[in-house]
Amino acid sequence: DVKVTQSSRYLVKRTGEKVFLECVQDMDHENMFWYRQDPGLGLRLIYFSYDVKMKEKGDIPEGYSVSREKKERFSLILESASTNQTSMYLCASSFFFIQGASSATNEKLFFGSGTQLSVL
Amino acid sequence: SQQGEEDPQALSIQEGENATMNCSYKTSINNLQWYRQNSGRGLVHLILIRSNEREKHSGRLRVTLDTSKKSSSLLITASRAADTASYFCATDASGSGAGSYQLTFGKGTKLSVIP
Structure with missing residues (x-):
């Protein structure tokens, strides 16, 4: 059974703390993603x-960094947590589907159960 | 930037009725995917339709894709109370380069199926 595991289901941190959210997948997927989900804003x-050691910014990278030292693990780091980072964090992974000489698409994403982070 | 927009934002139906949700998007896509999310949990993939496909079925689910109108619909037939969840469309945009490897989600349709 395929699995994406997020290290914590609920997390409470203080403003200014450094926060690590860990995600591990057991499917040998090339792609891994971090999303945040807020009411009314979607994902x-x-x-x-x-790829390992490769990262690309998404739509809202400010205040976050990531680390991918091994293929199966993708970590999200909040360098100095702030109250506006209170949110549900979702990790996902997928294979590429090679479409042509220079393009690829995502196959279906497998999601973890999410981490509800509260920053006080 | 959010590409897919679901419509309606919320839908309430009786058990046994059909539920239809729509998704519109702005730019060319490679594929469009539908996901389901039960309250407070991760998303689960339902179905993927590629840009050269027009219709796809999976059990009680039927997805259509109209690339000329940049829209898709998800039909759930003979709905059950267990179908109560939020449903999201996600688009994989065309183009090469690392930036095109994103899957962009809409804000979702909240479906309530009343027993």
């Missing part, structure tokens, strides 16, 4: 990675 992409 917004923070960062994604299409």
Whole structure:
């Protein structure tokens, strides 16, 4: 059974703390993603990675960084947590589907159960 | 930037009725995907339709894609109370380069199926 595991289901942190959110997938997927989900705003992409040590900014990277040292693990780091980073964080992974000589698309994403982060 | 926009934002139907949700998007896509999310949980993939396909079925789900109108619809037939969830469309934009490897989600349709 395929699995994307997020390290914590609920997390409470203080303003200014450094926060690590861990995500592990067991499907040998190339792509991994971090989204945040807020009521009324849907899912917004923070960062994604299409290979080990590779990362690309999504729509809202400010205040976040990521690390992908191994293919199966993608970490999201809040360098100095702020109250506006209180949110549900969702990790996902996928294979590429090679479309042509220079393009690829995402196959279906597998999501973790999410981490509800509260920053006080 | 959010590409897909679902419509309606919320839908309430009786058990046994059909539910139709729509998704519109702005730029050319490689594929469009539909996901389901139960309250407070991660998303689960339902169906993927490629840009050269017009219709796809999976069990009680039927998805259509009209690339000329840049829209898609998800039909759930004979709905059950267990179908109560939020439904999201996600688009994989065309183009090469690392920036095109994103899957962009809409804000979702909240479906309530009343027993």
